[in-house]
Amino acid sequence: EAGVTQSPTHLIKTRGQQATLRCSPISGHTSVYWYQQALGLGLQFLLWYDEGEERNRGNFPPRFSGRQFPNYSSELNVNALELEDSALYLCASSFYMSSYNEQFFGPGTRLTVL
Amino acid sequence: AQTVTQSQPEMSVQEAETVTLSCTYDTSESDYYLFWYKQPPSRQMILVIRQEAYKQQNATENRFSVNFQKAAKSFSLKISDSQLGDAAMYFCAYRSAEGGSEKLVFGKGTKLTVNP
Numbered sequence: 001e002a003g004v005t006q007s008p009t010h011l012i013k014t015r016g017q018q019a020t021l022r023c024s025p026i027s028g029h030t031s032v033y034w035y036q037q038a039l040g041l042g043l044q045f046l047l048w049y050d051e052g053e054e055r056n057r058g059n060f061p062p063r064f065s066g067r068q069f070p071n072y073s074s075e076l077n078v079n080a081l082e083l084e085d086s087a088l089y090l091c092a093s094s095f096y097m098s099s100y101n102e103q104f105f106g107p108g109t110r111l112t113v114l
Numbered sequence: 115a116q117t118v119t120q121s122q123p124e125m126s127v128q129e130a131e132t133v134t135l136s137c138t139y140d141t142s143e144s145d146y147y148l149f150w151y152k153q154p155p156s157r158q159m160i161l162v163i164r165q166e167a168y169k170q171q172n173a174t175e176n177r178f179s180v181n182f183q184k185a186a187k188s189f190s191l192k193i194s195d196s197q198l199g200d201a202a203m204y205f206c207a208y209r210s211a212e213g214g215s216e217k218l219v220f221g222k223g224t225k226l227t228v229n230p
Binding site: 055 | 147151156157158159160161164205209215216217218219220221222223
């Protein structure tokens, strides 16, 4: 069974640009979560999508946004990039109605803002 | 808001020995889940073990076990017979059992080195 996949692996942008990160969940999973792993800050929850709807949002500015498509894949968009947005962005998926709703993580996208 | 604290930024252990990683958390909720995740240098985060707060029995998965002390809000991970492949960042995480709050709250991690 294929795991969570993310693309691209690496992304280099300059300040002020926009970045788009993509995530494909495990087949059968309806929920997608985005986390930011910045150096020194640990992992912080960004967004949760389930069945195409945004269900919960972390403490991030509105320039972090995303969506979930009918096939449950997801995009994370970061507008007006700032240097501190440089981080590893992890996507996770789960089947929301399962007993433990275990989240399975992808390998991440390393975003570097110059 | 819930917080998770891992007080050991780095730990090391000799191969075949036992090591314990510490985690404390703060919450006002009575029902929740606790997790230990492992992130090897290749970056893919994988679940090591989970514990439901309403269960008094400590979870065990092969060489990995936890010591869950609900009153003390402590959730340590014990790795027995450490192997070179156990070297990784270990993250303790909390998740509320209340519906609509599925986010994981992570500690800052403990880097485990396994010495041959």
